[in-house]
Amino acid sequence: MTETLEAIYDKCMANEDNIITILQEIQSKIGYIQEEAVNWFSERTNIPPSKFYGVVTFYSQFHQNPRGKNIVTVCCGTVCHVKGAPRVISKVREDLKLKEDQDTTKDMLFTLERVNCVGACSIAPVVLINEKVLGKVTPSKIVKSLKDYKG
Amino acid sequence: MSSEIIVNVCMGTGGIAAGGDLVMEEFTKQFEAAGIENATVKEKCKLHKVGCRGFCARDVLVDVNVDGAVSTYQYIQPEMVSRLIQDHVVGGRPVKEWLVGDDYHTFHDNQTKIVLGDLGKINPESINDYLGVDGYKAAEKALTTMTPAEVIATVKESGLRGRGGGGFPTGLKWSFCAANKSDQYYIICNADEGDPGAFMDRSVVEGNPHAVIEGMIIGAYAIGASIGYVYIRAEYPLAVDRLHMALKAAKEHGYLGEKLFGTDFNFKIKVKLGAGAFVCGEETALIASIEGERGMPRAKPPFPANKGLWGKPTIINNVETFANLPHILNKGAAWYASIGSEKSKGTKVIALTGKIRNTGLIEIPMGMPLKDIIFNIGGGIEGNRLFKAVQTGGPSGGCIPQQHIDLPVDYEGLASVGSMMGSGGMVVLDETDCMVNISKFFLEFTQSESCGKCVPCRIGTKRLLEILTRITEGEGKEGDIELLQELAEDVRDSSLCGLGMSAPNPVLSTIKYFRHEYEAHIKNKKCPAKVCNKLLTFFIREDMCVGCGMCLRACPVNAISGEKKMPHKVDNNLCIQCGSCFDACKFSAVLKE
Structure with missing residues (x-):
């Protein structure tokens, strides 16, 4: 852990990077913004942790909790919305047994996320499972696709 | 076997989503294998990946070009590749039933392509392809034969206005910046396209990244910036990759770095990944984000052109604005000013989507009537349903109804009916769409993207959303419409930045044109479009x-x-x-x- 952070520190100092880039590095190496990592950087750089958390909570890219093995991203652009994205989301929630305030399944297999627009409006509604793009998704189609990722 | 065969596969966002990478893989595999039975296929065939072709609804689009005779195929899937190779590439007989039809040509023939001209023709990963279409000639011309003041004058004369939404004259903005005395100037390309339903900038960066870089070089020279930034959305991995690739190639060819084109002008470009905040499309918020802070806007003036990044004079232009510049420098200001309408010159790239037959990326001369876009280029409403409205400008725009279908699409035209150009998203809605629901959808978006700095936007959008939510759930009260209007006008008039000022547009425009739908929800507890489940x-x-x-x-x-x-x-x-x-x-x- 400390080695990873040291490496990020060295890289970011060499590039004169700012807090956002440091956090982006932490997230790409560790998977999420871990409290210990922020505290470590805070001591090392003499920047208060509040400054880091101000940035973390501002930008939607940063996650403060570990995420599941598979990321299910539902596009919530205008076209996806009018073509049924809200129904797809409720179906995914139901199928993965996610409660209202919950985005990651208990077994850490799936995390449900929304994105403003992926720009593939011609095949709306669109869902991404990890990197794979699924087009013209219906509630029943998404359940079938999710099956392939369940253990 | 003929002398040269080029196969182009669409690898834009739409193309890849429809399976373009698999089609590409299949062609590569079969071309490799063909070496055994037909050596000429392997030697004579070139396989190119190209950027967005525009007509995303027909993806995957594939061109087979035999000695300049181009056949375009639509809906191509991997299993169709072997027949294309056998019949057309080897046999010389195009597969007629897979070719695009007349509507493909109607779609393209009604457009005027400047920014999108080379998209879908050149390989975005090859600088040689870009050089082949006069790439970097405009930058060379500007740096070696013109003074910075002459470049600014040319851009002013062309009438080019910012394509990111506001529509501020580009040349004028540059002259404000250049007028400051400073030891350092910055130029920033805003590629943080965050609107739902917009993918213009993404397609341009993915399909022709060198054009954006060349535009930035021209702008940097005009204002005297030696450092440029591209602020690009991290959710666009392909665009980010291609941008990095293009920057590396441009540096290797001497178009970026020191002493460009043998002059004393130095310029380098850095890439900053946006971390996902819609408000960062606002100039001062974007600058804060590049500086590593929370992306919150500040009061203007001072404008970034006077006091921007690290307190230095800074110009921020949008991807499309930059991509227009090489053409203006090459073909002249008068040529550019001859296209478009009286106050809006040139063309606009539009993401045409929604309940329309021909969805895709299009480019039209400013001032084209809405009707022509929807019914000629767009091919009309899908499924023979009735047209209801077109939403332009994303969450900052409004909904335009049937009665304004003849409206010219330019900055003034859209503003006159309570909408705006925005970055150019156009979502067509039909009779099955509920306008109250649409309005609520956009408010959900702006409310969650509001940075929270100023009260009218932070609390105003929240209250607006609460009222809209109760209307769609059958809890609407008498007087809610008037309350929405009053509050919306307050938010519009008193917010700090463009996000808050334009957030009420969807509400105000839908009340203006579709008041009866609001009334049906509130008084009759009915959703005429049968969308709001709680009322069904x-x-x-x-x-x-x-x-x-x-x-x-x-x-x-x-x-x-x-x-x-x-x-x-x-x-x-x-x-x-x-x-x-x-x-x-x-x-x-x-x-x-």
Whole structure:
């Protein structure tokens, strides 16, 4: 852990990077913004942790909790919305047994996320499972696709 | 076997989503394998990946070019590749039934392509392809034959206005910046396209990244910036990759770095990844984000052109604005100013989407009537339903109804009906779309993207959303419409930045043109478009129901009952109007009223 952070520190100092880039590095190496990592950087750089958390909570890219093995991203652009994205989301929630305030399944297999627009409006509604793009998704189609990722 | 065969596969966002990478892989595999039985295929065939072709609804689009004779195929999937190779590439006979039809040509022939001109023709990963279409000639011309003041004058004369939404004259903005005395100037390309329903900038960066870089070089020279930034959305991995690739190639060819084109001008470009905040499209918020802070806007003036990044004079232009510049420098200001309408010159790239037959990326001369875009280029409404409205400008724009269908699409035209150009998203809505729901959708977006710095936007959008939510859930009260209007006008007039000022547009424009829909929700507790589930009653048509039990299993509250193979029934006392039965039924037996 400390080695990873040291490496990020060295890289970011060499590039004169700012807090956002440091956090982006932490997230790409560790998977999420871990409290210990922020505290470590805070001591090392003499920047208060509040400054880091101000940035973390501002930008939607940063996650403060570990995420599941598979990321299910539902596009919530205008076209996806009018073509049924809200129904797809409720179906995914139901199928993965996610409660209202919950985005990651208990077994850490799936995390449900929304994105403003992926720009593939011609095949709306669109869902991404990890990197794979699924087009013209219906509630029943998404359940079938999710099956392939369940253990 | 002819002398040269080029196969182009669309690898834009739409193309890849439709399976373009798999088609590409199949061509590569089969070309490799062809070496054994037909050596010429391997030697004479060139396989290119190209950027967005525009007509995303027909992806994957593939061109087979035999000695300059181009045949375009639509809906190509990997399993179709071997026949294309056998019949066309080897046999010389195009596969007629897979070729695009007349509508493909109607789609393209009604457009004027400047920014999108080379998209879909050149390989975005090859600088040589870009050089082949006069790439970097404009930058060379500017740096070696013109003074910075002359460049600014040319851009002013061309009438080019910012394509990011505001429509501020580009040349004028540059002259404000250049007028400052400073030891350092910055130029920033805003590629943080965050609107839902917009993918213009992404397609341009993915399909022709060198054009954006060249535009930045021209702008940097004009204002005297030695450092440039591209602020690009991290959610666009392909665009980011291609941008990095293009920057590296440009540096290797001496178009970036020191002493460009043998002059004393130095310029380098850095890439900053946006971390996902819509408000960062606002100039001062974007600058804060590059500096590593929370992306919150500040009061203007001072404008970034006077005091921007690190307190230095800074110019921020949008991707499309930059991509226009090489053409203006090459062909002249007068040529550019001859295209478009009186106050809006040139063309605009538009992401045409929604309930329309030909969805895709298009480019039109400013001032083209809305009608021509929707019915000529767009091919009309899909499924023969009725046109209801077109939403332009994303969450900052408004909905334009049938009565304004002849409206010219330019900055002034759209503003005159309470909408705006925005970055150029155009979502067509039909009779099955509920305008109150659309308005609520955009408010959900702006409310969650509001940075929270100023009260009118932070609290105003929240209250607006609460009212809209209760209307769509059947809890609307007498006087809600007037309350929405009053609050919307307050938010518009008193917010700090463009996000808050334009957030009420969707609400105000839908009330203006579709007030009857709001009234139906509030007074009659009905959703005329049958979208707002809480206002609907679900029931099953006995003559259509086959008793398969799909709805019964889908219902989360056990409100549906019935014996197998016998018609089922919904108990409306138990029903929570979630719509699961409607989605589950394969026989269209579930109805909503």
